[in-house]
Amino acid sequence: MNRFENLRKQMIDHQMVARGLRDQSVINAISAVQREEFISKDLVEFAYTDSPLPIAANQTISQPYIVALMTAALELKPDERVLEVGTGSGYAAAVLSKIAKEVYTIERHKILANTARRRLEELGYKNIQVLIGDGTLGWPEYAPFDAIVVTAGGPNVPEALKQQMAIGGRLVIPVGSALHAQKLIRIRRVGKNEYKEEDLGSVRFVPLIGAAGWEDERAIKPAGKKTEENLQELVYKSSEHFASINHINLNNLLKRIGDCRLVLLGEASHGTAEFYEMRARITQELIEKKDFSIVAVEADWPDATYINHYIHGTAPDPLLESKPFSRFPTWMWANHSVHEFIRWLKKHNSVRPQSTKVNFYGLDLYSLYSSMEMVLSYLEKVDPETAEVARLRYGCLMPWANNPEIYGQLTVTKQYRECEKDVLVTLRDLLKKRLEYSFADGEKFFNATQNARLVANAERYYRTMYYAENNSWNQRDQHMFETLQAVLEHKDQEAKVIIWEHNSHIGDARATQMSARGELNIGQLVRQKYGDNAYLIGFGTDHGTVAAASEWGGPMEVKQIRPSNIDSYEHIFHEVRTDNFLLPLRKPLLEITRNKLSAERLERAIGVIYQPETELQSHYFYASLSHQFDEYIWFDETRAVEPLARGVTKDVPDTYPFGL
Ligand code: SAM
DSSP: OOHHHHHHHHHHIIGGGTTTTOHHHHHHHOOOOOOOOEEEEEGGGGGGSSOOOOSTTEEEOOHHHHHHHHHHHHOOTTTOOOEOOOOTTTTHHHHHTTSSSSSEESOHHHHHHHHHHHHHHTOOSEEEEEEEEEGGGOGGGOOOOOEEOOOSSBOOOOHHHTTTEEEEEEEEEESSSSSGGGGEEEEEEETTTTEEEEEEEEOOOBBBBTTTSSSSTOOOOOOOOOOOOOOOHHHHHSOOOOOOTTTTEEEEEHHHHOOOOOOEESOOOBBBHHHHHHHHHHHHHHHHOOOOEEEEEEEHHOOOOOHHHHTTTTSTTTTSSSSTTSSSSSGGGGGGGHHHHHHEEEEEESSSSSOOEEEEEEEOOOOOOHHHHHHHHHHHHHHHHHHHHHHHTTTTGGGGGTOOOHHHHHHHHTTOOOOOHHHHHHHHHHHHHHHHHHHHHHHHHHOOOOOOOHHHHHHHHHHHHHOOOHHHHHHHHHHHHHHOOOOOOHHOOTTOOOOOOHHHHHHHHHGGGGGGGTTOOOOHHHHHHHGGEEEEEEEEEEEEEEBBBBEEEOOOOEEOOOOOOOOOOHHHHHSSSSEEEEEESSSSHHHHHHHHHTTTTEEEEOBBBBGGGGHHHHHHHOOOOOHHSSSEEEEEEEOOOOOEEEEEEEESSSOOEEEE
């Protein structure tokens, strides 16, 4: 079996069969098509990953599972004729051609249609015809069709397609007025004028553009409707403009936040000074004017503990020490903007009674090694015998402490035993002694249990990392949410919390491309639990500089951010007649602006790695902004954070997380 055959088989098992696909004719068809032939050479290594991929003309080859799902929904028989609207790469047409007798496929982009036609011919597909044209009008010359599949999302079901179905025929099409509302529908023609419709679930597709689709790529206006005021102008009228972070008046924002108990502050990169500084400004006002008392950030628990001790006046400045925050990417927390902020927190706390001091916590789980160390050192002090047993149990993970992802790989391939039981029993033993241990010092006990919880979740994270990527992403965000819950339970269920994380964690995942991959995030979980009590604020920028590495573990570089893509939200905001603004979305100044900002568009996410050369593939995803956030803060031009002068300490284990 060659490399791609192997990957194809794994794709079918993990992405399709594991999700419940049982239709053998579809499984056989997918097994018979070489997906790597349908994408550009530089992306072939991703041919079998669980996601759509970019093709020419700013379009995508659909996620393999979606192709399988739609093909199965067509219920094709071998003697049938099928019409596809949206040829794209030609991959789905090739899959259809392995089941049906004849395939007719239409593509509006000349370059895609011509490439697909040539490719299909070279690969020996004889029963596929490719037409350049507007598929919303169907292909009357060859109608009626037994099945029709549309691989782009339109505002309505085009009438021509309904008319071109045979009686007994099936039409599968994504329909919706926005990304959030796009549904995959199956329509059966049961009589001359009788159709039955079924909802097959939420999906996310590029727009269907044509006479009976959207008017253009922005999927704002169904074709044929009269022109309205442009979106840039609406955003201008619906936002509060400001000149600088130091001089901004945040009173209106605080009013909009109202009685919310959780405020989530995002960032569109991990290396932009304005994002940190604005979050610090908002956080300070929330602490001073609205009694917020917890700051929880996308950092590891043990590192954040050093900051917590520092702002309580019980430890030296951790950002000037070399140990905490010494794991790549050091600049994410050890930078001047954060340093100034934690000094402010310390000063604020120094004049407050203990009960109203602010606490600082880390929600992330990339500190397997230091968390194990912290649990053991705690136990050694309170219960040396239990410490001995825990040391033995953690010994299972120790050989991989420097590279936990190797542990994950070894357990998947059954070359090493799983340490799940060892870490869970250690946590359970600790929790069992809650009364005894916390009697001596409740704060230290809480810290130790959080570290033990982190070890248990991190073990599962690395073990499932190679199984399905979305699985480990979800575990990480679930861990962050659980940690937040644990902090609230420990401190005060009614305490008010500010959370600092990347937009991709705090913006509701259900309003982005992530949800189609089965991914959730802390923003979604917080909204599901706290509803309107949580206020989610996203951040964005068009151009400037950013601190980021070129590859995982690489040195920090100051990189130029490319001006935003023409199909992105960022591009719209860049064209607004002002540079910096706050854009309320939950309580918009103009309702129409919010509605228009719900249409699916690209959104940029720069993590600790930034690769401007492949920006469109690696840093943009589709989202529905007004569903994702309650408010959005825009800085047209931004600058890179300035790291504090300290290096990566070599003996601290490096981990391999997501770059966001
Ligand atoms: N089935 C494709 C594959 O396997 O690669 C993926 C299709 S892509 C998600 C959707 C395609 O629909 C794009 O190539 C887009 O240009 C095309 N499209 C959008 N509106 C169209 C229309 N009215 N007629 C034909 N093609 C259209």
